[in-house]
Amino acid sequence: MATVASDLLSARLTEIVGADRVMGASQARTQYAGDQWWYAIAAAAAGQPVSTPDVAARPATPEQVAAILRLANELLVPVTPWGGGSGVQGAANADRGGIVLDLRDLNRVRHIDHKSLTCVVEAGVSVRDFEAMLNAQGLCFTHYPASAEWATIGGSIAARGSGVLSSKYGKIEDHILNLEFVTPTGELVTTPSVPRHAVGPELTQLMVGAEGTLGVITAATVKLRPLPKRRAFLVAEFDDLAAGIEAGRVIMVNGLRPPVMRLYDVHAASHSLARAVEATLDKATFVIMFDGEYPQLVDTEASIARDVLLAHGARLLPEALGELWWERRYVFYYPPYAPELPSIWGTVDVVADFEHIEAVYHATTEAMRAVVPAEYNLSLNTHLSHWYEWGSMIYARMKVPKGPDDLSEAKALHDAIFRAGVEAAMKAGAVMNDHHGVGLRLAPFMDAQYGAGMESLRRIKRALDPNNILCPGKLGL
Numbered sequence: 466m467a468t469v470a471s472d473l474l475s476a477r478l479t480e481i482v483g484a485d486r487v488m489g490a491s492q493a494r495t496q497y498a499g500d501q502w503w504y505a506i507a508a509a510a511a512g513q514p515v516s517t518p519d520v521a522a523r524p525a526t527p528e529q530v531a532a533i534l535r536l537a538n539e540l541l542v543p544v545t546p547w548g549g550g551s552g553v554q555g556a557a558n559a560d561r562g563g564i565v566l567d568l569r570d571l572n573r574v575r576h577i578d579h580k581s582l583t584c585v586v587e588a589g590v591s592v593r594d595f596e597a598m599l600n601a602q603g604l605c606f607t608h609y610p611a612s613a614e615w616a617t618i619g620g621s622i623a624a625r626g627s628g629v630l631s632s633k634y635g636k637i638e639d640h641i642l643n644l645e646f647v648t649p650t651g652e653l654v655t656t657p658s659v660p661r662h663a664v665g666p667e668l669t670q671l672m673v674g675a676e677g678t679l680g681v682i683t684a685a686t687v688k689l690r691p692l693p694k695r696r697a698f699l700v701a702e703f704d705d706l707a708a709g710i711e712a713g714r715v716i717m718v719n720g721l722r723p724p725v726m727r728l729y730d731v732h733a734a735s736h737s738l739a740r741a742v743e744a745t746l747d748k749a750t751f752v753i754m755f756d757g758e759y760p761q762l763v764d765t766e767a768s769i770a771r772d773v774l775l776a777h778g779a780r781l782l783p784e785a786l787g788e789l790w791w792e793r794r795y796v797f798y799y800p801p802y803a804p805e806l807p808s809i810w811g812t813v814d815v816v817a818d819f820e821h822i823e824a825v826y827h828a829t830t831e832a833m834r835a836v837v838p839a840e841y842n843l844s845l846n847t848h849l850s851h852w853y854e855w856g857s858m859i860y861a862r863m864k865v866p867k868g869p870d871d872l873s874e875a876k877a878l879h880d881a882i883f884r885a886g887v888e889a890a891m892k893a894g895a896v897m898n899d900h901h902g903v904g905l906r907l908a909p910f911m912d913a914q915y916g917a918g919m920e921s922l923r924r925i926k927r928a929l930d931p932n933n934i935l936c937p938g939k940l941g942l
């Protein structure tokens with residue numbers, strides 16, 4: 466990559482977007498010092514930020530995004546798209562300098578189709594604002610990540626995110642009909658208007674989860690749904706996590722569709738869940754929710770699921786706990802529940818089919834525990850959420866209350882915990898991530914995850930981005 470003076474970059478970007486949408490190096494390095502990856506936060510606090518942009522720009526139209534990418538190719542300067550900066554894997558950090566492309570001024574809702582229940586929304590719209598706008602019209606976008614406060618629609622798509630309703634409505638990739646995006650060399654593309662077709666491979670889905678390496682998403686056509694008329698909750702405890710997993714499997718493979726399926730292991734139930742719902746819980750605990758337009762159907766599904774739980778040895782807890790969980794479902798992720806420095810924290814979130822899921826749970830959590838010396842008091846709270854008709858994800862949330870003072874030693878401990886968890890999970894039959902993405906944190910494992918397929922991904926990257934402008938080095942490409 467060429468070294469281009471920040472002043473020259475700012476001047477050329479100003480010609481495209483105007484002076485009020487360009488930020489010079491010192492301001493950009495403060496504002497975009499890091500995303501929500503633990504190491505990005507710790508490194509910025511230690512004065513050694515991972516993200517060191519030379520300039521930041523806030524385009525307001527897709528054409529401006531395209532012009533910026535053409536400029537970056539002319540000057541050979543790296544570009545890193547930035548949505549809400551809420552990613553937890555380090556993907557949005559401009560670790561090689563260059564331009565941060567803040568997309569939050571692409572913030573229009575272009576069109577709502579009330580017949581098809583679809584909407585064309587620009588990439589920089591915040592998930593929270595989008596939902597509030599839809600709710601006011603009796604509609605919803607059933608992608609409910611805990612980071613809705615910050616995350617953008619484009620960032621959710623680029624990171625292949627998921628929300629608490631995913632077991633019925635799917636991950637973000639299931640919510641998209643088509644995309645508008647800008648290629649790394651600056652051409653504006655719109656993919657076929659619907660996702661079910663037979664006109665070749667799915668270009669839309671090539672962009673999903675690409676974490677900004679293959680193109681910049683500027684808008685998406687997404688599915689909407691009516692706000693549900695009824696929600697029904699089930700809360701149940703199990704002596705044995707395995708019995709809970711089996712009950713969940715029976716619910717999913719037989720076609721019941723609860724949006725919420727959260728099975729907390731005994732550690733997560735007694736620590737985080739118990740605190741959030743203000744109850745004493747000392748066993749693996751399942752929180753399940755059904756919703757829908759037709760109350761009778763919702764209640765029937767809940768009643769069948771209740772029978773499945775009981776048949777697997779569950780003891781039912783008051784439904785009110787489920788309602789409280791729903792109201793407080795995001796508190797787990799914010800102060801005073803969320804960890805802060807000097808802690809080390811992070812989540813190994815892996816996904817596997819039902820044949821392997823129990824083995825993956827044990828292998829992952831045991832491997833993570835095994836690498837942490839006792840004096841660091843590792844806490845590991847794990848739940849299984851985001852269930853599919855073929856399997857589930859495992860969310861192993863670790864915290865070391867006080868790691869080594871030295872930043873590189875703290876990072877070594879963090880990396881060792883992740884390496885242990887991810888490698889054990891893959892060995893036991895899991896895919897190394899369900900919905901947080903790869904970023905800088907998991908990039909070292911991409912070759913192991915994809916094997917020979919990694920070369921195909923690298924060739925796609927080289928073909929689309931011959932000058933390696935977009936997020937160079939990310940995703941292990």
Ligand SMILES: Cc1cc2nc3c(=O)[nH]c(=O)nc-3n(C[C@H](O)[C@H](O)[C@H](O)COP(=O)(O)OP(=O)(O)OC[C@H]3O[C@@H](n4cnc5c(N)ncnc54)[C@H](O)[C@@H]3O)c2cc1C
Binds near residue numbers: 546553557627
């Ligand atoms: C408290 C908390 C809770 C969270 N809960 C969830 C959760 O429930 N579910 C979940 O999935 N995630 C969750 N996350 C992780 C994070 O919010 C998601 O990964 C989210 O999708 C990131 O969106 P963003 O707009 O902040 O993207 P950013 O973090 O800004 O960017 C993520 C990646 O996408 C790229 N990118 C951003 N916008 C575009 C675009 N328009 N075109 C191309 N590339 C782009 C960036 O370059 C980067 O590689 C959570 C994070 C936090 C801090």
